[in-house]
Amino acid sequence: MASLYAWSTIFPPEEEPLTERYPDYPFTPESGLHAAADEPAIRLLEERLGMALPPSYRDFLRYADGMGDPDVEDEIMFRASRVGWLRDLEPDWITHFGPRSGDPVPSVADADYFVYGPGQRSHALRGEYLPSTLLVGHRDDGVYLLNPEVVTPDGEWEAWYLAPWLPGAVLGRSFWDLMNEI
Numbered sequence: 409m410a411s412l413y414a415w416s417t418i419f420p421p422e423e424e425p426l427t428e429r430y431p432d433y434p435f436t437p438e439s440g441l442h443a444a445a446d447e448p449a450i451r452l453l454e455e456r457l458g459m460a461l462p463p464s465y466r467d468f469l470r471y472a473d474g475m476g477d478p479d480v481e482d483e484i485m486f487r488a489s490r491v492g493w494l495r496d497l498e499p500d501w502i503t504h505f506g507p508r509s510g511d512p513v514p515s516v517a518d519a520d521y522f523v524y525g526p527g528q529r530s531h532a533l534r535g536e537y538l539p540s541t542l543l544v545g546h547r548d549d550g551v552y553l554l555n556p557e558v559v560t561p562d563g564e565w566e567a568w569y570l571a572p573w574l575p576g577a578v579l580g581r582s583f584w585d586l587m588n589e590i
Contacts, residue, residue, distance in 0.1 A: 413464055415471040418587050445473035445488045453488045457542070462565040464584035465544065465554060474545075485545040485552065494543045494553060501551060505570060506538040524585065530576035541568065544583075547590075549573065554583060 419441055445453075450469050454460050461469075469488055476484035494501055507515065513536055514521070520532040537557045542565075545552035550571025558566035564582035569590055571577075580586030 413467050413471075413584050415468060419472060419475060440476045441472040442474045442487060444471055445469040449473065449488045453491055457491075457493075459556065460563070462554060462559075462583060463563055464582045465565070465567075468583060468587075483545075483547040486543070491542065491544050494541045494551070495539045497543050498551070501570070502538050504572075505533070505535055507536040511536065524579055524581050525589070528579060530574055530578055533570075533576040533579075547571075552586070553577075 447470075450461065450466060453469075460466075468485075472485075474485045474487035474490070507513075514534055515536055516532045516534050520529060521534055523529060523532070534557075537555050538553075540557050541553040541555050543551055544554055547569065548571060550569055550573075553568040553570060555566040555568060560581060564584075567580040567583045567586035569578040569586060578586065578589060580589050
């Protein structure tokens with residue numbers, strides 16, 4: 409099945425695949441990209457989460473089942489087997505950036521929150537969404553998250569890049585949009 413997104417423009421292999429040494433592996437080890445997740449692995453992740461993945465992230469997993477080595481690299485995208493809810497995998501993020509007792513809900517007005525791209529105010533973050541987010545990777549000191557609380561008509565989940573050195577988060581309407589933004 410063909411990809412709906414041009415992932416190779418964002419995550420290009422560094423050179424042609426070494427088919428002689430890695431016949432079933434579409435990327436060189438130097439590219440950092442892992443071979444695509446197969447449909448059973450993606451379905452297993454969706455079953456574990458109890459919901460379908462957003463189309464662009466699902467498509468990314470079909471392009472590459474993650475990127476990088478978490479023991480050595482600053483930027484990684486998790487393999488499908490490692491993806492999970494932020495509240496379960498790294499709850500300290502919620503403690504530090506999540507909702508506070510007595511916070512109004514929504515904590516940020518729609519007019520300030522639903523701004524994507526150049527006019528975005530990264531400090532306009534709805535911390536109350538953080539416990540519901542899906543952790544899909546790390547970059548520098550931050551995390552890549554997918555937010556099932558904000559879903560587009562075509563099933564895309566809002567995507568976040570949250571880091572302690574940002575005044576909030578960089579938001580995208582989808583995983584695809586965020587990867588093009590960062």
